[in-house]
Amino acid sequence: MSGTLRIDRVVTSGVFQLDGGTWEVENNVWLVGDDDQVVIIDAAHDAESITEAVGSRTVVAVVCTHGHNDHVTAAPRLAKECYAPVLLHPGDEKLWQQSHPDEKFWPATDEQRIAVAGTELRVIHTPGHSPGSICLHLPEAGVLFTGDTLFSGGPGATGRSFSDFPTIISSIRERLLTMPGDTRVHTGHGDGTTIATEAPHLDEWIARGH
Structure with missing residues (x-):
């Protein structure tokens, strides 16, 4: 590895649209890599802010945790500018077709490994928020990027x-809460949490049904 592994966050603002409604939202865009390579997680809203944070690094991939428009807004543009899938x-x-009907993507599949900066990101399919979440x-860093599957305070x-x-x-119980309690959770919106913080509340979430 040519440099120290690091995780950077870029917060972008824009509009989430679905089912005829619109909401102003702030999204977390995560950059995982070192001084030479980086993976972009969730290309939300503002391509310029993301490319500024990337700098001169090679973008290995633009990975979308799910297809809601606020998580894929800038993905095709960044892919073209950075020569990345x-x-x-x-x-x-x-959901992708609603935002980018003329653009293609590569499949991210369960247990796929995405190599970057001498380490690997493991893809975990966690449907529920959307079918392909x-x-x-x-x-290596004890970190989990959850998109909109798990937040501080619930699903x-x-x-x-x-x-x-x-x-x-089911996705959270079977795929996420089985991880070490000190795993840090970096979410698609808002502040992060840990697996140990969220695990005791599973029954509460089920009881309230949302």
């Missing part, structure tokens, strides 16, 4: 098209 789980193709595990929203509450609960 866009990776998205095929389960979210319908994924999380990305970086064991992501499941009240809109293509989402399902029992499915997201």
